[in-house]
Amino acid sequence: MAGVVACALLTLAVYLFAHRAIDLFVDHRLANEASLLIGPSTAPAVGDVIERVNALKDRRDTADIGAALFDRAGNQLAGRLRLQRPPVLGASALGKRDRIPAIERGRALGRRFGDNMVLVVVADSEPVPHFDLLLLGILSLGSLMVASATGVSLLLAARVVGRHMRDMRGAAEAIIGGDLRRRIPETGGDTEFDRQAHTFNRMLDRIDELMGSLRHVAQDAAHDLRSPLVRLQTRLTRLSQQAGLGAHEAEVEAALADCEAMVELLATVLRIAEVEGGSRRSQFAPVRLDELAARMVALYEPMVRDGGRMLELAGTAPISLRGDRPMLSQLLANLIENAHRHTPPGSRIRVSVRTEDRDVAILEVTDDGPGIPPSARAMALRRFGRLEASRSTEGHGLGLSLVGAVAKLHGGGVVLGDAAPGLRVTIRLPV
Structure with a gap:
């Protein structure tokens, strides 16, 4: 205009x-x-x-x-x-x-x-x-030609800029989703867009290199610690099976329990690193999320019932998406175990699956326990995040961190909310 x-x-x-x-x-x-x-x-x-x-x-x-x-x-x-x-x-x-x-x-x-x-x-x-008419006609025609040329130039410029912006946005979204190897396409020319893309790609290469170094250090440390811990666990197991320990039997059993917890902790850390690396995307296959939820509820219901709590499938809708079935099973298992661990006997745990806007699957696990205060929810999602400062309760603060990593692997996210009373954990996954 x-x-x-x-x-x-x-x-x-x-x-x-x-x-x-x-x-x-x-x-x-x-x-x-x-x-x-x-x-x-x-x-x-x-x-x-x-x-x-x-x-x-x-x-x-x-x-x-x-x-x-x-x-x-x-x-x-x-x-x-x-x-x-x-x-x-x-x-x-x-x-x-x-x-x-x-x-x-x-x-x-x-x-x-x-x-x-x-x-x-x-x-x-x-x-x-x-x-007058001739002059106005000539000027109007000239203005029309100028306006048309300007409009076409702006349209072409908008398409070029829009294409480069879409490339940058696509690369950024892929990197946010965990694909640190994604880069902005370069045409090999000497334009400002190519120079900018080359600079961004060099920056991303450096970030990927630093993140890879940190990831390898963590994985190598976990692997190196896991081997001696497994050997120690084996020795303690053999020692606990021997007769004549007397007063040392309780100490051996406690040391064996601590060793098993450390082995489980390292296994969880390695699993989170594997998920965040994004390599498991190559194993994605069609998954019926509603059937997976029903199976996990049936699997955990006896354990939850024995603990004095109730686990039920509140509602499902037939939803199919591409994903990693073992990781999605682990996600749901962590949420159920977390609700079971942090709710008092008599609590009710509900699992539901539904769709939102036809292209988003919603997986929710709610309970009527004490819940998590809004100010502490960000810490609960953080790796090794513990709401209890003394850290005297069971767990290492990696359950929800693994849930977040699996959701991110599938292009989704985790939101902690209020179930009034209790905690509502909402997983949003693209279909």
Whole structure:
């Protein structure tokens, strides 16, 4: 819209400038012609001026110029020009109202000389017939061409910029989803977009390198710790099976339990690192989320019932998505075990599956336990996040962290909410 207004204003400005330039040119010509008619004398003879005015119509180069001579009383002394109004001194405009033959738009120049004599010279200011319409047509066509060229240029520029922005957004979304090897496409040219893409890709390479180093350090440390812990666990198991331990039997059993917990912790850390690495995406296959939820509820229901709590499938809808079945099973298992661990006996745990906007699957696990305060929910999702500062309760704070990693692997996310009372864990997964 702004471009259309700008073109219209430009057309109007050029139109007015062209008319003004023509008027100045015609006024200059009329001034020269008036000087020729009056003559070089400062007090020309009236008869000579009358003769020149009457002879004006016979001069070829001034055929489009008319003149008339008036005395001090306003009587016309010479010239075939007939004015519909008294002569005006100086330059003035002529129009249709003046009813001068062959002049629809023109200029007039009145000059006084001698004994209050007035000479009026007029000329047509239209170079060609219907000059206004022709000029407006040419200017409008030019403005239309400029506007069209500008519009096409902006459209092409918007498409180029939009394509590069989509490439950058796609790469950013893939990296957010865990694919740290995704890069912005480069055409190999020397444009600003290519230089920017090359710079961003170098930055992403460096970030990937640093993240890979940290990941490898964590994985190597976990692997190196796991082997001696497994050997220690084996020795403690053999030792606990021997007779004659006496008073040391309880200490051996406690050490064996701690060792098993450490082995489980390292296994969970390695599993989270594997999930966050994104390599398991190659194993994605169609998964019926509702059937998976029903199976996990049936599997854990006896354990939850033995713990004095109730586990039920609150509602499901047939939903199929591409994903990693073992990891999704682990996600649901962690949520059920977490609800079982942190709710008092008599609590009810519900699992439900539904769709949202046809392209999002919602997996929810709710309980009517104490829940998590809003200020502590971010910490609960953090790796090794524990709501109890003393860390005296069972667990390592990795359950919800693994849930978040699995959801992120599938392009989704985790939201902790209030079940009023209790905790509501919502998993959003793209279908």
